[in-house]
Amino acid sequence: METPILEARSLEKTYDTGAVRVEALRGVDLALERGEMVAIMGPSGCGKTTLLNCLSGLDSIDGGEALIEGTPLSEMSDRERTDYRARRMGFVFQFYNLIPVLTSVENVELPLLVARVRAHEARERALAALDLVGLAGRAGHVPDALSGGERQRVTIARSLVNDPAIVWADEPTGDLDSENAAEIVALMRRLNLERGLTFLIVTHDISVGRKTDRIVRMLDGEVVEEQRLEVPHVLARHAA
């Protein structure tokens, strides 16, 4: 059996502010296969975003183990984790989090420049990524000149421009209207299917969850339910 791209074993995370101690993750176990699209759902404060941050190396863990492509995150230095994120991960956030002073194409090519791709090649790949998300014509616009849906498309282009092993999406439709939200989810699904991208999506929105392969439900820092969805494309892939 192929090694899961991502694996969490008894993952624990506690926030201790001195006055308040919050156990955000309490022994979470989870595994993601390559090319899988998984939604983490649950009420506010259940630990969804914390789980995403810990698994992506954005935050540290207090107990258990997180493995990415078979390598324990705890064995990586901050610099190695940073480099790994630059080369193998993409991020999509609820509020887009584009750099406001850069144009769309400059935002998209930034991860490539960080990964020391030559400027010319970076620009070509960034334009291609924008084309893939349907925004080739908006390459020279700064984020303030784009709509919410367009901004999120730029974010998605940025997340996939470095051919990542996995894309992390934290409430990607949280700031969008239903029409734009549906378009963004459809785009992610298309990229998942066409390019085999692995997605881990944190969302409140059940309509987003329903478009994924699997919904993992969390409550009070624990995984309480996993639901594999039997939607046509999922079934087709399982059959294959």
Added chain:
Amino acid sequence: MKEVFGIPVDSLLAILLVGLGIALFIVGALALRNRILVTLAVRSVGRRRGRSALIVVGLMLGTTIIAAALTTGDTMSHTIRTTAVATLGATDETIAPKGAVDDIPGALGAASGMQWIPEGTVGQVESAADGSDLVDGITGAIIEQVALQAPSQGQTEPSVVLFAGDPARMDGFSPIRGSGGNELSLADLRPGEVYLNTKAARELRIEAGNRVVVYAGADPVPMRVRDVVRFDGAGTADASALLSLAQAQQLFDRDGEIRAVLVSNRGGDVAGAARSDEVVALLEPVVGSLGLEIQTLKADAIEDADAAGNAFMTFFTTFGTFSIAAGILLIFLIFVMLASERRGELGIARAVGTRRGHLVQMFTFEGVAYDFLAALVGAVLGALVALGMVMVMASAFAAADSDEGLQIEFAVTPRSLAIAFALGMLLTLVVVAVSAWRVSVMNVSTAIRNLPEPPTGRRRRRFVLAAVGILAGTALTVSGTSSGTATPVMLGTSLVLLGLIPLLQVAGVSERVANTLCGGAIVVTLMLPWNLWERVFGTLAMDFGTWIVAGLMIIVGAVLVMIHNAAALLGLVMRTFGRIGALAPVLRLSIAYPLSARFRTGTTLAMFTLVVFTLVTGTASNGSFVHAIGVEDFGGGYQVRAGTIGAAPIDDMAVALRRSPRVNERDFTTIGSQSVLAVEAKQVGAGRPFESYPVRGLDAPFLEHTTFGLGDIAHGYGSEQEVWAALREQPGLAVVDSTVVPRRDNWNFGVLPDFQLSGFYFEEGFDPIEVQILDKQTGLSSTVTVIGILKDTAPLEMVGISTSEETLAEAFPGRIRPTIHYFGLAPGVDPEDTAAALEAAFVANGLEAESIQHVVDDATAANLTFNRLVQGFLGLGLVVGVAALGVISARAVVERRQQIGVMRAIGFRTRMVQAAFLLESSFIALTSILAGTVLGLLLAWNIIRDQQAQPSWENLELIVPWGNLAVIFLVVYAVALAATLAPAIRASRIQPAEALRYQ
């Protein structure tokens, strides 16, 4: 000091305190009405203490600079007052023959031929003061320059002031303190004994009991030093010897005669001088009837001290103007950024019903809290800065006069600190109120969502701005042209060009093109050679105000060009350095961020560039002037200058040299002599009164050989040589020094003499001018015709009305004897050795000699030290720039918290985040240093070019102290990076998960 910024100190303080009182009353009344706003403001101050401290530092810089300038003025005023008190002690007035005590500083040469008066005069004056409580001491005195020699120690002091008073009448005067601290009396001196003050004893290296030889007349008189004493009022702050009046009368063979009657007013050494007018009124009848005059020496000295202090204060406040302007920009920037940080909160406050006025109030309350602290700390810090400056100045003065040096004593008056505090606080309060008003103008919905402010009413606003700029600019230009003043013309032209920017935009020209065109036009027009300005606007008078206005407007123009074209410039940088792998993403962000915040970047660029510009202009132009003075200017063709005491002049120096066994006559190729007379002078027909001024009698050899340069020559004369020859050949002609001549351009800070010519400008040539000179002692007067004006580079020793010795001898028979001698030396003869030999040869005449090269070296060293002091003072403004970088970097960390989170998420290492911040500051600092240096050098070149066309400075060359500037800028750049380092490190330590958690 009596005046600050031309306003009497007490009046200014009263105005400022009343202004501040009104402002604080209004703020206080509003605070009482809206206590919740005060609470909000106070809590905001305490919320982030580090940032609050940074704000206080930023706000206090203006106050610091003002306080430093005022305190420097206080110090100089105090120092000169202290010297006056040491010189005069308790003596407030002197009664002497007319003209006998007119103030001729020692450097100008000793006058000879002063009359003696009967000792009985003292009793007559005492009778006049009898029954009055204004006076507490009257004595007859002999104050005379003598030479002292300590044979055992092998030391000679050619210039010692001998003071002799009547022991029975010295009660109201300063006490004489012996080496043991005990009070001594002149009556204690036995025949053949003398007191020396500590300075004289130190210079002669002797102590009580040693023997000295006094040279006071034809024969040397051996005496024994009874004690080494401290005494104020010997007529000098330097070396003095004390005798009883009877002893001195015997020494000078003037039985029953004195030089002057000294009067001490009640009320102490300084306060007593305030009674001088009353004392003069009391004594004038008897003094006048005796044919004498009463001089208010102490009051005059205090007035001079205040004028000198004022000159220093004005100098430093003028040079500090740019830093103060930069400080004001910083205050504005700080508050605008503070408001932008809280824009969301303010939007919500507005949404729930807070009025705009309330927001203004809230910010003003917060501003007052910072302001109070900043003004307080700034005033104290300014005094400390002044202390440092004073120490540097002390070394400069010591370099200028290696023998004595002005003993600078640090002083600060509460009034100066209060003025600096009130001025700083008011200035900040106004800027805070304006910036509070600016930030209160907001779109509530976009503020709540932290979106950019939507454009509103841009077209109308542009029209208004254009109209105001063009109308005000035109009015100023017309006014300046009609009054022939450069400052309003330059300001007006700049405002017209600024007014064109919105007009061009309304006409459809892009913002970038409009700003580039007009900003560039401002820089180019203000950098044009000034003679071109005069071709367009006619003759224009300039002063330091012109420099300040031109400098400010040049920076405004340059910043407009820079900020609107930075993208193109930085694109080039990106294309060049962006190929370096790890640098590319960092460079991209560090360029993009400053470009996106134009106001913030523009303001910081303006601050930094302004200070660098001033520093470069000031340093380069000052340095050029310092290096422009050479031996030829100071020596007038001679290599050694010597002066004798007035009581023992050498009438024929050539004969004296021939007779002296201690000098070799063949060492000297030329000898020129001068006599000096204290006279009163006035320009004939100018309607001005007589004023005291020295007149010099230059002998024929001096006139034949002198090469002292002339800055201006009267119409009818073709060359300097022709003028000097005319003086030699034709009695009744004269030249004057340039301080008495009116100028169209006023670049002077010093105190000018009361005697002034009028009716022409130094820069424009003149017809021969008649000046009447009056010898008060004899009542004789004469008229000389001024046909030349010495260059500005002529030394202090040539100050006065210089005519031929023959002219003076004819006009004032028996009054003229040479006391100054200039020597030209044969090739290979060492001037230093010759000066020493001359002093040794003519010790009985109290001859002091110095090589001109030595004088020039001392003067250059002193000027360079002073130049460095100016650099340091101007460099204070760089603290403003560095503080600005610190403030905006700290703010950027807060603003970009989420973006930093994203950067870290997509692979930016911590070092890359730090580098992005440091590069961003580097962009501002390096651009400013480059732009400020280029513009500063251009202006300095313009100044030098203009001066080359003026009398006196034809040989001036622009000398740029690259080494000094490089060190300053490297240090500043390093400090700027250091100021950014802490925020950069903070930024790099932001945990991405933490940063991305909230919107």
